[in-house]
Amino acid sequence: MKRLCNFIDGLNTWIGRIASFLILILVAIIMYEVVSRYLFDAPTQWVNELSQYLLTGVVMLGGAYCLAEYEHVRVDILHRNFGPRLQAGLEVFTCLLVLSFVSAMVWKGGEASFDAFVHDTRSMSVLEMPLFPSMVLVPIGAAMLGLQSISGALRAILRLTNSNTDAQEDN
Amino acid sequence: METWLLSLIVFASLILLLSLGVPIAFTLCGISTIGIIFTWGPKGLLLLFNSAYAESTSFLLIAIPLFIFMANQLKFSGMGDDLYEMVYRWMGRVRGGLALGTVVICAIFAAMAGISSVATISMGLIALPSMLSRGYQDDLAVGSIAAGGALGILIPPSIIMILYGAMAEVSVGKMFIAGVIPGMVMCLIFMLYIGIRSFFNKDIAPAIEESFTLKEKLIVLKGVILPICLVFLVLGVIYFGVCTPTEASAVGAFGAMACAMFYKKFTWRNLKDSLWATMKVNAMVFWLIIGALAFTNFLAYSEIQDMIKDAVLSLEYSRWVILIAMQLIFFILGMFLDPAGIIMLTTPIFVPIIVELGFDPLWFGILFVINMEMAYITPPFGFNLFIMKGIVPPQISMAKIYRAIIPFVFLQAICLVLVMLFPGLATWLPDLMITK
Numbered sequence: 001m002k003r004l005c006n007f008i009d010g011l012n013t014w015i016g017r018i019a020s021f022l023i024l025i026l027v028a029i030i031m032y033e034v035v036s037r038y039l040f041d042a043p044t045q046w047v048n049e050l051s052q053y054l055l056t057g058v059v060m061l062g063g064a065y066c067l068a069e070y071e072h073v074r075v076d077i078l079h080r081n082f083g084p085r086l087q088a089g090l091e092v093f094t095c096l097l098v099l100s101f102v103s104a105m106v107w108k109g110g111e112a113s114f115d116a117f118v119h120d121t122r123s124m125s126v127l128e129m130p131l132f133p134s135m136v137l138v139p140i141g142a143a144m145l146g147l148q149s150i151s152g153a154l155r156a157i158l159r160l161t162n163s164n165t166d167a168q169e170d171n
Numbered sequence: 172m173e174t175w176l177l178s179l180i181v182f183a184s185l186i187l188l189l190s191l192g193v194p195i196a197f198t199l200c201g202i203s204t205i206g207i208i209f210t211w212g213p214k215g216l217l218l219l220f221n222s223a224y225a226e227s228t229s230f231l232l233i234a235i236p237l238f239i240f241m242a243n244q245l246k247f248s249g250m251g252d253d254l255y256e257m258v259y260r261w262m263g264r265v266r267g268g269l270a271l272g273t274v275v276i277c278a279i280f281a282a283m284a285g286i287s288s289v290a291t292i293s294m295g296l297i298a299l300p301s302m303l304s305r306g307y308q309d310d311l312a313v314g315s316i317a318a319g320g321a322l323g324i325l326i327p328p329s330i331i332m333i334l335y336g337a338m339a340e341v342s343v344g345k346m347f348i349a350g351v352i353p354g355m356v357m358c359l360i361f362m363l364y365i366g367i368r369s370f371f372n373k374d375i376a377p378a379i380e381e382s383f384t385l386k387e388k389l390i391v392l393k394g395v396i397l398p399i400c401l402v403f404l405v406l407g408v409i410y411f412g413v414c415t416p417t418e419a420s421a422v423g424a425f426g427a428m429a430c431a432m433f434y435k436k437f438t439w440r441n442l443k444d445s446l447w448a449t450m451k452v453n454a455m456v457f458w459l460i461i462g463a464l465a466f467t468n469f470l471a472y473s474e475i476q477d478m479i480k481d482a483v484l485s486l487e488y489s490r491w492v493i494l495i496a497m498q499l500i501f502f503i504l505g506m507f508l509d510p511a512g513i514i515m516l517t518t519p520i521f522v523p524i525i526v527e528l529g530f531d532p533l534w535f536g537i538l539f540v541i542n543m544e545m546a547y548i549t550p551p552f553g554f555n556l557f558i559m560k561g562i563v564p565p566q567i568s569m570a571k572i573y574r575a576i577i578p579f580v581f582l583q584a585i586c587l588v589l590v591m592l593f594p595g596l597a598t599w600l601p602d603l604m605i606t607k
Contacts, residue, residue: 017443020450023240026233027428030421034414052228058236059227062454072194072455079192094193097201101219101465104204109220138223 001154008151009068012144016065022058026051045126053134060141064148084160091156095149102146109139178475181206195512196455199462203469210473222464227457230417231337236453237420238328242284243445244427249434251293253394254279259301260383260391267369267376270307270315271362273298277319278358279395281326282402283423285333286452287547291320291555295562308375309567310575315365317555317572318579319358321547324510325540326354328405328420330456331510335536338463338518342533343416344409345601349537351406352596357541357586364582397433401426410604456511463515470519483524490528494535497521498542498587505546509554513543534590537597541587548576548583 033047066072082090113135115121122128181202188198200219207215226232258272265271273294280290294316302312324331327347336343369376405423408414414422431437470476483493497517504513525535547555550573559572590596 016450016454017447020443020446023236023446023449023453027237027240027421027424030233030237030418031425034418034422038413048230051233052230055229055233055236056224056227058450059454059457060223062450063458066451066454066458069451072196072458078190082192090191090193094197097188097193098197101197101200101204104216104219105223108217109224112217112220112224134228135224138220138227142223 002158005151005155005158008147012064012068012148015144016062016068019057019061022054026054026058029054049123049125049127049129053129056134056137060137061144063141064144067145067148067152084163088156088160092153095153098149099146102142102149105142106139106146109135109142113139174474174478177206177210177473178478181470181473181475189508195508195515196458196462199459199466199515203462203465206469206473207465210469215472218468219465222468223461226460226464229337231343231415232333232457232460234328234333234343234417234420235330235456236449237417237424238285238330238333239452239456240445240449241420241424241427242286242289243448244424244431244441245280245284246289246293247441247445248427248431248436250394250398250430251276251280251297253391254398255294255297255301257391257394258298259379260388263379264382266373266378267311267365268378269298269302269305270311270365270369270376273302273315274319274358274361274365277316277322278326278354279398279402280320281322281324281354282328282406283398283427284323285328285330287320287323287544287555288558289320290323291317291558292562294320295559299562300564303564305379306374306377309563309571311365311368311375313559313563313567313572314575314579315361317548317553317559317576318361318583320555320558321544321583322354322358324547325350325357325537325544327351327409328416328423329540331514331540331543332536333416334456334460334511334514335518335539337460338514339522339532339536341536345533345604346536347406347409347416348601348604349533349597350540352600353537353541353586353590356589356596357544357583360582360586361579364578397430401430412604459511459515463519466515467519476520476523479520480523480527484527490530493524493528494530494591497525498538498591501539501542502545502549505543506549507552508546510543510546513546514539531594531598533601534594534597537590538587541583541590545580545583545587549580550576 029047030051033044037043079087079090113132116130116132116135121131123131185198185202188202189195193201204216204219207218254276255272258269258276262268262272276298277290277294280293281287284290299312299316303309323329327350329347329350332346332350333343335341336346365376401423404426405419408422409416409419428437431441467476486493501513501517504517508516522532522535526532547553550556553576556569556572556576560569563572
């Protein structure tokens with residue numbers, strides 16, 4: 001059980017960390033656009049569109065990483081004073097809530113990207129880039145987020161059972 | 172189901188989940204999902220995917236990760252040390268000079284970074300120990316850093332302004348430029364307060380004895396050149412219509428990396444740390460946006476939005492009463508919630524009302540941002556106060572930080588009232604802009 005949690009955490013963390021280098025690519029190509037437009041009077045046609053798809057990667061592949069390190073903003077006035085049982089219960093409840101919208105996104109997003117793949121839907125621009133690769137990132141990112149919240153809930157339950165059986169060994 | 176009953180259930184569960192400590196983004200997404208299934212049926216769920224995909228392919232919103240990355244690069248660059256050294260040599264001999272200079276440095280950082288934590292952390296680490304060891308009263312030192320740091324969201328660039336612009340459909344470039352004068356006004360109000368207090372009470376901020384030759388003073392000026400260039404680069408390209416805010420953010424991020432190279436802080440470790448930190452904060456902000464958009468769509472579809480709007484508009488009060496009531500709501504929410512969360516919760520409901528009442532949404536945005544500055548430093552849950560608590564020496568308690576910050580909250584309220592009475596402070600400069 002614990003190994004499963006560690007695996008999910010590790011997977012999401014490393015996907016998030018590797019995807020963070022997309023930010024550097026974003027900076028580079030947008031700089032390239034600005035320079036080529038103003039210095040060489042040769043605006044590109046691909047930068048705007050490509051950078052939008054890169055953003056999808058940055059956003060979608062980072063959500064679970066953010067959750068793995070507990071960085072989603074929350075109001076913790078009451079939360080920090082809760083007992084361990086209540087906190088674990090809340091963690092499980094949050095997980096169910098997350099699963100509700102994550103499964104909706106995986107379902108509808110999967111359908112939409114499958115359609116885009118089968119019909120080879122392309123963007124309405126000069127470039128006619130295929131929409132499938134960026135679309136499918138949404139269900140993937142959502143699934144990662146769902147897995148991460150399951151891992152969080154499992155950990156909370158494990159903490160609870162561990163502290164019941166062995167009060168010495170916290171954490 | 173009756174709309175009023177539905178909205179009662181929606182807002183009651185919203186408040187319940189938020190106060191239990193469920194992350195704001197997940198609360199919004201979850202309530203919208205369940206609400207959509209309930210009012211619209213499963214076919215409405217495509218909306219969730221659509222809002223997520225639309226927001227994460229928005230060209231405007233690319234500015235968010237890039238400005239966050241720029242701020243993180245600046246944090247590592249060590250620029251703060253040079254700026255503080257300049258303040259020390261030039262203003263140290265004036266009573267209160269170090270605190271005055273710290274506010275100025277915070278304003279410069281604010282003009283480079285889109286978030287408020289960079290200035291607060293840098294100055295908390297550099298200026299605070301220096302001021303305390305030279306006999307500055309801790310109230311004044313802590314207050315000026317925490318309040319000065321909050322300038323980050325009012326002086327452009329500003330993540331909060333991008334969020335407001337995207338939600339309220341106001342030009343982000345104009346929002347940025349509109350923040351310049353109110354930001355300077357607030358900076359001046361802080362400085363007047365510090366100056367007057369240290370002039371009349373010579374014990375709270377003593378002048379330092381050490382003196383420097385003209386040559387020593389001039390040589391530190393080189394530390395300001397780079398930051399000032401970066402400020403004018405980012406704001407200049409927006410003001411003169413050379414770049415969109417998104418392109419300006421890439422220019423700024425590039426400039427910040429160049430600065431880090433200049434200070435020889437551009438190492439692999441700093442780069443990956445700032446990329447990783449950016450990734451997390453960015454994902455947090457975007458999931459908030461996705462949640463808020465889903466929630467807005469749900470409110471609109473279930474006609475809750477119209478119901479609230481009609482109810483407020485049918486009130487027999489003057490439109491100013493409604494405006495002031497909204498500011499009070501912002502202030503109260505600011506005591507508990509993060510500004511990005513407040514923007515996402517309130518804009519969909521407040522901005523249509525504001526437009527209907529005949530107010531300028533650009534000006535309302537600036538009022539909102541000033542109010543959110545207060546949120547950063549208002550006890551009990553001001554974000555900057557927690558950052559300060561993490562930095563200050565242990566003998567300064569949280570209660571002491573709370574006491575130190577209260578005068579500054581009043582000063583910010585004065586600035587809010589000024590911009591409310593004289594809308595020109597916010598709208599004059601953007602009206603002069605070359606492009607829209």
